[in-house]
Amino acid sequence: MSLPLPIFVAIPLTTAFVLPVFSRRYKAVATVLANLATVSLVVLAISSLGSNEVYEIGKWSIPLGINLVLDGLSSLLLLAVAVVSAAAMLFSARYMEQYTAKPKYLCLFLLMVAGMNGVVLSGDIFNLFVFLEIASIASYALVGFGCEHEELEASFKYMVLGSIASMFVLFGIALVYGNTGSLNMAYISRAIERNGLSAGLSFALALFIVGFGLKAALVPFHAWLPDAHPSAPAPISAMLSGVLIKALGVYAIARVVFNVFGVTIQIGWILIVLGILSMVAGAFLAIGQWDFKRLLAYSSISQLGYVVLGIGLGGLIIARAGSDISAEQLSWASLCFLGGLFHLVNHAVYKSLLFLTSGSVEMSTGTRDLRQMGGLAGRLPFTRATCTVASASIVGIPPFSGFWSKLILVIAAVLSGFYWVAAVIVFVSLCTLIMYLKVQRYAFMGELPENLQAVKENKGSMLISMVFLACLCVLMGLLVIMPSLRAEILEPAVKVLTDGIEYSGNIIKMANM
Amino acid sequence: MPYALCFLLFVIGLYCAVVKKNMVKIVIGILIMEYATNLFLIMLGYRTGGIAPIVGKADVAGFEAQVSEMFVNSCVDPLPQALVLTAIVISLGSLALMISICIRTYERYGTFDITQIRRLKG
Amino acid sequence: MKGMTIIVKTISSWVKVLIFLFGIYIILFGHLTPGGGFAGGVILASSYVLVMLAFGREFVEKNLSLPVASKLDCVGALLFILIAILGLVFGGVFFVNFLYQKYLPGQALNLISAGTIPLSNIAIGLKVGASLFLVIFVLSTFKGAPSAEKGVWDSSRFSRNSKIDPEVTETDSLGKEE
Numbered sequence: 001m002s003l004p005l006p007i008f009v010a011i012p013l014t015t016a017f018v019l020p021v022f023s024r025r026y027k028a029v030a031t032v033l034a035n036l037a038t039v040s041l042v043v044l045a046i047s048s049l050g051s052n053e054v055y056e057i058g059k060w061s062i063p064l065g066i067n068l069v070l071d072g073l074s075s076l077l078l079l080a081v082a083v084v085s086a087a088a089m090l091f092s093a094r095y096m097e098q099y100t101a102k103p104k105y106l107c108l109f110l111l112m113v114a115g116m117n118g119v120v121l122s123g124d125i126f127n128l129f130v131f132l133e134i135a136s137i138a139s140y141a142l143v144g145f146g147c148e149h150e151e152l153e154a155s156f157k158y159m160v161l162g163s164i165a166s167m168f169v170l171f172g173i174a175l176v177y178g179n180t181g182s183l184n185m186a187y188i189s190r191a192i193e194r195n196g197l198s199a200g201l202s203f204a205l206a207l208f209i210v211g212f213g214l215k216a217a218l219v220p221f222h223a224w225l226p227d228a229h230p231s232a233p234a235p236i237s238a239m240l241s242g243v244l245i246k247a248l249g250v251y252a253i254a255r256v257v258f259n260v261f262g263v264t265i266q267i268g269w270i271l272i273v274l275g276i277l278s279m280v281a282g283a284f285l286a287i288g289q290w291d292f293k294r295l296l297a298y299s300s301i302s303q304l305g306y307v308v309l310g311i312g313l314g315g316l317i318i319a320r321a322g323s324d325i326s327a328e329q330l331s332w333a334s335l336c337f338l339g340g341l342f343h344l345v346n347h348a349v350y351k352s353l354l355f356l357t358s359g360s361v362e363m364s365t366g367t368r369d370l371r372q373m374g375g376l377a378g379r380l381p382f383t384r385a386t387c388t389v390a391s392a393s394i395v396g397i398p399p400f401s402g403f404w405s406k407l408i409l410v411i412a413a414v415l416s417g418f419y420w421v422a423a424v425i426v427f428v429s430l431c432t433l434i435m436y437l438k439v440q441r442y443a444f445m446g447e448l449p450e451n452l453q454a455v456k457e458n459k460g461s462m463l464i465s466m467v468f469l470a471c472l473c474v475l476m477g478l479l480v481i482m483p484s485l486r487a488e489i490l491e492p493a494v495k496v497l498t499d500g501i502e503y504s505g506n507i508i509k510m511a512n513m
Numbered sequence: 514m515p516y517a518l519c520f521l522l523f524v525i526g527l528y529c530a531v532v533k534k535n536m537v538k539i540v541i542g543i544l545i546m547e548y549a550t551n552l553f554l555i556m557l558g559y560r561t562g563g564i565a566p567i568v569g570k571a572d573v574a575g576f577e578a579q580v581s582e583m584f585v586n587s588c589v590d591p592l593p594q595a596l597v598l599t600a601i602v603i604s605l606g607s608l609a610l611m612i613s614i615c616i617r618t619y620e621r622y623g624t625f626d627i628t629q630i631r632r633l634k635g
Numbered sequence: 636m637k638g639m640t641i642i643v644k645t646i647s648s649w650v651k652v653l654i655f656l657f658g659i660y661i662i663l664f665g666h667l668t669p670g671g672g673f674a675g676g677v678i679l680a681s682s683y684v685l686v687m688l689a690f691g692r693e694f695v696e697k698n699l700s701l702p703v704a705s706k707l708d709c710v711g712a713l714l715f716i717l718i719a720i721l722g723l724v725f726g727g728v729f730f731v732n733f734l735y736q737k738y739l740p741g742q743a744l745n746l747i748s749a750g751t752i753p754l755s756n757i758a759i760g761l762k763v764g765a766s767l768f769l770v771i772f773v774l775s776t777f778k779g780a781p782s783a784e785k786g787v788w789d790s791s792r793f794s795r796n797s798k799i800d801p802e803v804t805e806t807d808s809l810g811k812e813e
Contacts, residue, residue: 130603133607137603137606137607140607147621148621149622152614152617156536159614160543160611163611167543170554170600171523171553174550174557174593177554177593
């Protein structure tokens with residue numbers, strides 16, 4: 001069905017600008033409006049699955065005007081962003097009562113969602129940069145929202161590193177415009193196919209990988225993440241770790257490397273090396289942490305390494321085979337992409353659930369230090385149950401969703417001959433098991449300390465959102481087992497990545513119809 | 514040649530943002546990087562001997578008020594100018610946020626020195 | 636921040652009107668001459684900055700109102716999105732210049748021409764002017780003083796201190812978006 005695509009950006013933007021009009025007395029009205037906006041985004045995202053569309057803004061035709069593109073990868077990420085933001089917004093209806101200035105928080109949250117939707121839908125490289133900046137600036141403000149000591153320091157560090165990354169991306173866009181003469185992604189890829197990669201364009205590609213890699217927190221560029229994610233309020237940590245680093249970082253790298261520039265052997269190896277470094281470094285650094293949310297933040301770095309590894313491995317297989325790729329190699333590459341993208345969606349759901357449970361624990365007990373907690377299993381039953389579901393899912397225990405994505409990645413690595421990659425994946429999964437056993441042991445089992453005798457379970461909207469995400473964790477395994485769901489949701493996204501440079505031909509054909 | 518000087522300015526801004534210890538100097542380093550990028554974008558559109566891309570009464574020719582051929586062939590590329598306008602607005606928003614965080618940090622810690630503001634470790 | 640001498644105060648109360656008028660001129664003629672919404676909005680805000688510099692902090696806190704500027708900011712943004720949605724309703728595609736193509740083409744190079752572009756300029760000028768005024772007002776009248784905790788290790792390092800000082804938050808406009 002043909003939706004007007006800008007509606008995904010217009011709904012959160014309009015709601016965000018209506019909200020600051022409400023003063024503190026009408027907080028309830030503001031909260032209800034914001035929740036309506038995010039729920040309507042979920043409905044729209046579900047109804048846009050499976051359609052491919054090019055929307056030209058202002059009726060200016062393609063190389064002259066800006067266009068929005070909806071294809072398989074975009075609709076997968078739109079769905080992930082909408083679901084996680086609906087859950088986080090529902091959670092923050094009760095959690096943000098601790099802070100003053102709640103309507104401003106809701107306004108910034110909706111601006112961040114509008115920015116992420118714009119990044120995912122954009123078909124023009126400068127439009128992608130503008131929406132990237134909108135989402136980033138809103139997230140810098142949200143990380144420092146409580147204005148305590150640690151939060152301001154974390155927000156400043158995040159902001160400096162994020163601004164440097166955005167400047168690299170803008171410099172890369174300037175180089176691309178200078179060398180190809182167009183800003184539309186389809187026309188840029190056509191010009192690169194015709195003329196080959198000049199020195200300026202290779203430098204621009206390097207700048208893009210560094211800039212977007214810093215937004216995605218890959219390992220040499222991860223220094224902001226362990227400070228920013230613990231200091232943010234819990235629903236914002238869930239959004240940052242669950243969708244922001246993926247929509248701004250991994251999606252942008254995939255779009256630019258696969259559809260605009262075309263993947264080569266060097267880029268495939270660079271992505272694989274970055275993925276493996278992230279996985280191993282994140283896992284080792286997470287095991288020694290005693291702060292609950294800091295451990296979860298390092299675990300995010302590690303899990304994102306899986307996604308980049310999957311994408312890089314598939315790209316390497318395609319680049320090695322060249323233009324005459326056999327059906328068997330194409331199926332290996334598709335399997336790698338399927339594993340990587342499914343792990344991306346899974347991680348969005350269960351990592352945001354983990355951050356929401358840590359927020360619930362923090363609101364009840366008042367502390368994030370694992371050494372000061374213990375035996376909360378009796379006092380916080382729902383929180384404990386959902387945290388166990390999410391931990392089992394991230395570790396990879398069979399009926400939950402995390403098991404399937406790791407299994408697909410291991411099978412794909414073994415089939416295509418990269419046995420050492422499969423060994424690294426299994427080893428890091430063991431490290432993930434260790435760190436989540438530590439969380440369960442220290443936070444929920446053991447004996448209840450003296451000063452925490454009076455904690456009670458949190459009720460209301462926080463409970464509903466946590467239970468909703470836990471059900472999704474269990475049900476998402478069906479996405480890959482049932483062929484009809486897989487063909488509708490995951491396979492179009494995989495097809496976008498395996499098509500590669502044919503993206504430009506598809507877009508120009510769709511626009512001229 | 515002018516492009517190399519733009520890149521040199523970018524690297525100077527990057528050095529300033531990475532090495533300096535005062536928070537306000539780091540912010541100024543980021544600002545220099547933004548100036549360098551905007552300058553690079555504008556210089557990309559230059560055409561030797563070109564005129565400014567503003568349409569006046571003398572440039573409109575023909576019955577339907579179309580822009581004349583001579584104007585289109587001799588004016589500088591206006592697209593990078595629109596891009597730079599957008600980039601300046603974005604950097605203004607980002608700068609306002611950075612300065613307000615610096616002021617709040619000064620209120621909490623009493624100093625602008627980033628080596629003293631190191632409570633988050635590990 | 637104290638005010639300046641009486642000569643400066645008198646002259647600036649005449650000149651601020653001229654600067655405001657110049658800002659409105661730049662916004663309205665944005666489709667013909669260089670400038671447009673953003674540049675005109677900055678000039679509008681700078682007329683208020685002149686008042687702030689000349690008259691000092693106490694005068695400004697008493698007489699220029701923060702909530703009105705905040706609401707004008709939101710009105711400007713909503714007006715811009717309304718023009719975009721009206722393009723969808725009347726023209727069929729988001730943001731299309733429906734006034735130029737159907738209802739009011741006007742003559743080229745006159746003040747009333749180019750459809751919805753002058754209306755978008757006015758909306759952006761309103762928003763940018765109000766936003767910049769808010770940012771500079773809040774940052775210059777912020778009651779910030781270094782707290783007494785410098786150098787003391789906070790023993791409740793991991794515990795969340797969730798109640799914020801109400802008087803510090805009153806002047807908070809952290810991250811006011813453009």
